[in-house]
Amino acid sequence: MASRAGVSVATASKALNDTGRMTEDTRQRVKAAATELGFRPNAMARGLIQKRSFTIGLLTNDTYGRFTLPVMAGISEALVDQGVSVFLCGIEDDPALGRVHLDAMLDKQVDGIIASGKRIDRRLPVDLSNLPVPVVYAFTEGHEGSVTLVSDDFQGSAEAVEHLIALGCKRIVHVTGPETFASVKERTKAYRAGIGGDGVVLYGAWSEHWGHEAVAQLWQQGETPDAIFCGNDQIARGVVDALRERGVKVPADVSVVGFDNWEIVAGQTRPPLTSVDMNLKALGREAGRLVLELAEGKPVEPGVRKLPCQLVIRESCGGNAAVTESRGGVVAAVD
Amino acid sequence: MASRAGVSVATASKALNDTGRMTEDTRQRVKAAATELGFRPNAMARGLIQKRSFTIGLLTNDTYGRFTLPVMAGISEALVDQGVSVFLCGIEDDPALGRVHLDAMLDKQVDGIIASGKRIDRRLPVDLSNLPVPVVYAFTEGHEGSVTLVSDDFQGSAEAVEHLIALGCKRIVHVTGPETFASVKERTKAYRAGIGGDGVVLYGAWSEHWGHEAVAQLWQQGETPDAIFCGNDQIARGVVDALRERGVKVPADVSVVGFDNWEIVAGQTRPPLTSVDMNLKALGREAGRLVLELAEGKPVEPGVRKLPCQLVIRESCGGNAAVTESRGGVVAAVD
DNA sequence: GTGAAAGCGCTAACAA
DNA sequence: TTGTTAGCGCTTTCAC
Numbered sequence: 001m002a003s004r005a006g007v008s009v010a011t012a013s014k015a016l017n018d019t020g021r022m023t024e025d026t027r028q029r030v031k032a033a034a035t036e037l038g039f040r041p042n043a044m045a046r047g048l049i050q051k052r053s054f055t056i057g058l059l060t061n062d063t064y065g066r067f068t069l070p071v072m073a074g075i076s077e078a079l080v081d082q083g084v085s086v087f088l089c090g091i092e093d094d095p096a097l098g099r100v101h102l103d104a105m106l107d108k109q110v111d112g113i114i115a116s117g118k119r120i121d122r123r124l125p126v127d128l129s130n131l132p133v134p135v136v137y138a139f140t141e142g143h144e145g146s147v148t149l150v151s152d153d154f155q156g157s158a159e160a161v162e163h164l165i166a167l168g169c170k171r172i173v174h175v176t177g178p179e180t181f182a183s184v185k186e187r188t189k190a191y192r193a194g195i196g197g198d199g200v201v202l203y204g205a206w207s208e209h210w211g212h213e214a215v216a217q218l219w220q221q222g223e224t225p226d227a228i229f230c231g232n233d234q235i236a237r238g239v240v241d242a243l244r245e246r247g248v249k250v251p252a253d254v255s256v257v258g259f260d261n262w263e264i265v266a267g268q269t270r271p272p273l274t275s276v277d278m279n280l281k282a283l284g285r286e287a288g289r290l291v292l293e294l295a296e297g298k299p300v301e302p303g304v305r306k307l308p309c310q311l312v313i314r315e316s317c318g319g320n321a322a323v324t325e326s327r328g329g330v331v332a333a334v335d
Numbered sequence: 336m337a338s339r340a341g342v343s344v345a346t347a348s349k350a351l352n353d354t355g356r357m358t359e360d361t362r363q364r365v366k367a368a369a370t371e372l373g374f375r376p377n378a379m380a381r382g383l384i385q386k387r388s389f390t391i392g393l394l395t396n397d398t399y400g401r402f403t404l405p406v407m408a409g410i411s412e413a414l415v416d417q418g419v420s421v422f423l424c425g426i427e428d429d430p431a432l433g434r435v436h437l438d439a440m441l442d443k444q445v446d447g448i449i450a451s452g453k454r455i456d457r458r459l460p461v462d463l464s465n466l467p468v469p470v471v472y473a474f475t476e477g478h479e480g481s482v483t484l485v486s487d488d489f490q491g492s493a494e495a496v497e498h499l500i501a502l503g504c505k506r507i508v509h510v511t512g513p514e515t516f517a518s519v520k521e522r523t524k525a526y527r528a529g530i531g532g533d534g535v536v537l538y539g540a541w542s543e544h545w546g547h548e549a550v551a552q553l554w555q556q557g558e559t560p561d562a563i564f565c566g567n568d569q570i571a572r573g574v575v576d577a578l579r580e581r582g583v584k585v586p587a588d589v590s591v592v593g594f595d596n597w598e599i600v601a602g603q604t605r606p607p608l609t610s611v612d613m614n615l616k617a618l619g620r621e622a623g624r625l626v627l628e629l630a631e632g633k634p635v636e637p638g639v640r641k642l643p644c645q646l647v648i649r650e651s652c653g654g655n656a657a658v659t660e661s662r663g664g665v666v667a668a669v670d
Numbered sequence: 671g672t673g674a675a676a677g678c679g680c681t682a683a684c685a686a
Numbered sequence: 687t688t689g690t691t692a693g694c695g696c697t698t699t700c701a702c
Binding site for chain 3: 007008009010011014020021022023026045047048049050051
């Protein structure tokens with residue numbers, strides 16, 4: 001391609017990369033020739049010299065993609081302008097598969113790796129410490145001294161509870177997932193801090209079924225609450241459905257808040273669920289940004305960073321409908 | 336690393352790649368030295384010569400990932416043993432973004448591209464004809480003369496209807512999505528062929544809400560069916576919920592079949608939904624296999640290939656529970 | 671301001 | 687059987 005503009009390859013390279021010095025005229029001539037010929041530099045050749053592949057790997061065991069996909073979208077969004085592409089590697093919980101994918105990425109000289117998972121207190125089944133490239137953990141537990149990004153479960157839950165209290169709810173209960181999850185502990189802590197007491201906490205599975213069951217238990221004991229803060233949207237959906245079947249009105253009689261803001265669940269519940277969004281896309285963007293900084297040798301403070309959650313208001317809590325709509329709209333636009 | 340084994344780099348290369356000829360002893364010595372040093376060849380350098388990057392790109396506008404993720408899992412599964420990694424590029428419906436991602440992948444010398452989407456009768460917002468690398472379309476419309484993989488909507492729907500008929504259902508209606516979708520037309524055709532008549536077909540949105548609404552319409556008109564074949568699982572879930580609220584038993588009074596076998600919906604419905612699985616993972620495997628064959632210069636017959644769907648039996652149609660369980664189990668194990 | 675030459679880490683053809 | 691040489695497509699000194 002160089003000859004087309006009547007210059008050497010060296011000059012062409014400099015012209016296209018806006019480096020070196022030459023007359024502006026030459027530079028433009030080369031660029032013109034390049035576009036005309038549809039010339040695009042070979043990233044492998046370039047990478048071989050620069051020791052940069054403009055490639056990063058996303059390793060995840062969240063095959064179902066509920067958490068990883070938004071994270072991936074954020075990463076991609078943050079990196080695509082820099083010309084960085086992302087390898088997605090689903091490794092289930094298989095150490096051997098993890099090794100294979102990791103090796104494949106390392107061979108390809110990825111500039112960095114982002115590890116992601118489905119819960120923040122479990123590690124991927126593959127050791128990512130002491131790799132020749134930087135690693136950032138997003139929504140999964142990292143190794144000693146690593147850079148880790150998680151959502152702020154406490155803050156998100158606190159907002160949910162505050163919202164219910166502001167709406168005038170007096171007897172708020174918390175129906176959540178298995179007690180072994182760190183996020184469950186954190187959300188429960190925020191719930192208790194919010195209501196200023198022990199409250200009522202029901203632990204169970206992360207399922208609609210458990211939401212139903214929990215409502216049955218509550219109503220059987222006669223301890224009917226006026227608000228139920230749920231550990232995730234599936235539980236919340238089960239709760240809302242169970243309440244409707246009992247003739248209890250949501251939100252008139254009981255307000256319900258979910259967690260995750262999983263559109264397919266929160267949006268399809270009747271009424272649509274007010275829910276805590278973990279802003280995973282933003283978390284992904286941050287992960288992308290950080291891994292790139294590390295790849296470029298910039299210093300990044302290690303440690304766990306908690307990124308804020310955001311309460312997305314729909315119709316399951318009542319309150320001012322106008323505010324409801326506009327806030328929901330804004331939130332949607334933000335992300 | 337070569338010197339460690341006391342041989343030239345050329346010999347080392349041949350030893351590790353099992354090419355060239357040398358004493359078995361030398362080969363083993365080199366391999367031993369390689370493992371000992373943890374040596375791994377630089378894929379960029381290798382790719383530069385071989386003009387193969389062992390990398391392929393997956394371009395999709397299915398941000399939500401409902402269709403793309405299983406396809407991606409299949410692709411990855413088919414290619415990881417060959418050392419091929421996959422770039423995932425979500426391009427929404429933005430042509431500019433599509434272009435950016437495409438160029439980035441082309442620069443990186445991907446060996447091929449798989450295009451995927453959320454419906455089979457729409458194209459991605461980016462032109463993939465006349466690329467310097469092979470393209471395979473999976474679950475999205477391809478260009479003239481391309482290799483395209485879709486699921487066999489007709490066959491899948493036919494199986495669903497046959498199943499209902501075998502169960503003794505006489506008045507089967509079809510509640511489905513917007514008439515403009517090719518898959519809706521195809522599924523409707525199979526429904527009509529199956530019942531041997533025009534039947535009752537209700538078109539609407541792909542939502543739970545429409546499922547509810549459709550049941551209201553049917554029961555209002557007094558044309559109560561004994562089976563409802565739904566265009567997707569969300570509609571089916573709406574249908575099942577609406578029936579329960581009317582006191583109509585599923586499957587005792589009415590059998591319901593969904594489509595997509597989207598675990599999160601089909602599995603959580605009460606009772607769990609019998610549904611048509613499009614085998615997207617298998618479709619992804621096939622796409623991966625084909626794009627690799629094309630990349631290696633092997634001939635692949637162009638045209639649209641329809642891959643079979645599979646009926647996954649749960650509890651929404653009644654029938655033999657034992658068979659139900661075992662078939663459901665087998666199906667789950669297969670994929 | 672521009673170009674010639676070296677070299678990134680590997681593989682392939684050819685000598686030895 | 688092994689090693690030497692050339693070169694993949696680019697960037698980067700360093701002469702000119």
